[in-house]
Amino acid sequence: MKRSAIKRRPLADTTLATLEPEATEYRELDGNGLYFRVKPDGGKSWQLRYKNAAGKWSWLGLGSYPEVSGALARKKAGEHQANISNGIDPLEHKRSEKARQEAAASRTFRVAAEDWFQYMQAKGLEQSTLDKARTYLDKDILPALGDRQLDDITRNDCANLQASLEARGAHNVAKKARGWINQIFGRAIARGLTENDPASRLSAIAAPAPATRQQPHLLEHELPDFLHALRASTSRLPARTAAWLCLWLAVRPGMLRFAEWSEFDLDAGTWSVPAAKMKMDRDYMTPLPSQAIAALQDLRRVTGGNRWLFPGVGPKNPTISENTISQVYANAGYKGRLVGHGARHTASTLLNEHDWPKKHIDAQLAHKLEGVAGVYNKAQYLEQRRVMMQWYADYLDALASGTAKQLSRNAITAPSLPQSASRPDQ
Known part of the structure; x- marks a missing residue:
């Protein structure tokens, strides 16, 4: 028209x-x-x-x-x-x-939370910590608060979120989420996005967590059968090596998952972990018993071209999963009886029962001392721990062979670094 x-x-x-x-x-x-x-x-x-x-x-x-x-x-x-x-x-x-x-839109909790998460990434936090924060942001925190205006979120909103986590038994998650939300509001206040601070003092109304249960672990009399079962394991070499290193070194499984070849000096028999990866304010070094050195030499032929000792599958999984070590123990017939972190309990118990100095055990376990001692005592007792951890690895071998009574702790001398030693699959 x-x-x-x-x-x-x-x-x-x-x-x-x-x-x-x-x-x-x-x-x-x-x-x-x-x-x-x-x-x-x-x-x-x-x-x-x-x-x-x-x-x-x-x-x-x-x-x-x-x-x-x-x-x-x-x-x-x-x-x-x-x-x-x-x-x-x-x-x-x-x-x-x-x-x-x-x-x-710039003053929603979601925007403030993403800004906080990017800030935490830039600080270089351990990847496992960032992964946990990301998981619970996406799973619990953002669905409850994400699209709300910072000024509109009340103390009751934060308390209800905390209570919902506690109701499903996730007390540790509730504690971490409480701290994260508090940090998110603190940073938002500092950036001038709000004056609202509804996440403070929530610990005063937190439900008491149930008594802490020890991680499943084995005592000395249970170790011979377990060690025989682990030696017969058909798990893949990287997973099997990680399981043995967890036993020999008594390190945190999460730290072991993200071990990098650049951190190891097999000639010196040491593994050096930077403070950024540790739950401490300093670098950590552990001596490597001869059994661990031999196992690492074998592993290097398989994964030595990779950044990680224990690479994962695909770009989303740079390393083995957090359950891999426990799964090796489960496949050996010890499901529910021993997990990766439980190997630390086993080592601590056995070393204490055989009268090794507590300060050396705590240094190996990367336990931070409390009070003033934790501030000033930076000693790592590396050479003393080298003797202790070589004895421990030898004692595990002796338990498996039935000759443990012949291995006197008082007769130990400082070990030399071997050119070769028995492998975990021998």
């Missing part, structure tokens, strides 16, 4: 649908300041012409046709004209509303 054929105003629906474009853009008055715009490419839309407070004519877009019908455009125009008569400039109102929405 040609615009010259228009017979009446307001424009009929058939007119709106059939108006033809021309070489240049044009507008047709619908009535009461409302215009129908037709562009050369056939695009159609509605515009309201009005006089602003400065007495100048302005155009306000009301939406595209046919998404905005004639009836809806007239309704919108009437609402804007009512505001104009009350001194409200619709363009200024639209700009201020957009700015308000953008400001609101």
Whole structure:
């Protein structure tokens, strides 16, 4: 339909649908300041012409046709004209509303949480810690608080989230989440996004956690049968080696998972772990008994070209999973009786029962001393621990062979670093 054929105003629906474009853009008055715009490419839309407070004519877009019908455009125009008569400039109102929405979007808990997480990544936290934070942000915290405005979140909101975690028995998660939420609000306050601090003092109403259960571990009389079963393991070499190293070194399984070849000096018989990976304020070094050195020499032929001692499968799994070591023990017939962390309990118990100095045991287990001693005592007792851990690895061998009574702890001398030693699968 040609615009010259228009017979009446307001424009009929058939007119709106059939108006033809021309070489240049044009507008047709619908009535009461409302215009129908037709562009050369056939695009159609509605515009309201009005006089602003400065007495100048302005155009306000009301939406595209046919998404905005004639009836809806007239309704919108009437609402804007009512505001104009009350001194409200619709363009200024639209700009201020957009700015308000953008400001609101920047002040949601989700935005503050993502900013906090990026900050924690930049600090170089241990990957396992970041993975836990990411998991519980996505699984629990953001679904409950993510789309809320920081200013609108109440203490009850935070307390209810904490209670929901406790109700499913996740007391440790509830404790960590409480700390993370508190940090998120603290950083948001520092950035001027809010003055609201609803996550403080939640520990005062935290439900008491059940008594801590020791990790499944083995005592000395249970070790001979276990060691025979582990030597017969059919698990893959990397997983099997990780399981043996967990026994020989009594290190945290999480630290072992992320062990890198660059941290090992097999000639010196040491493994050096930077403080950034540790739950400590200093680097950690463990001596390697001859059994561990031999096993690592074998492993290096398999994974030595990789950054990690125990690489995983695929880009999302750079290393073996947190359950791999425990699964090796389970496959050997000890499911529920020994887990990776439990190997530390076993080593601590056996070393203490055989009267090794507690300070040497604590240093091997990377336990931080409490109080003033924890601040000033940075001794690692490396050479003493080298003797102790070689005795421990030898004692495990002796338990398996039935010759443990012949291995006197008092007769130990400092070990030399061997060129070769028995492998865990021999």
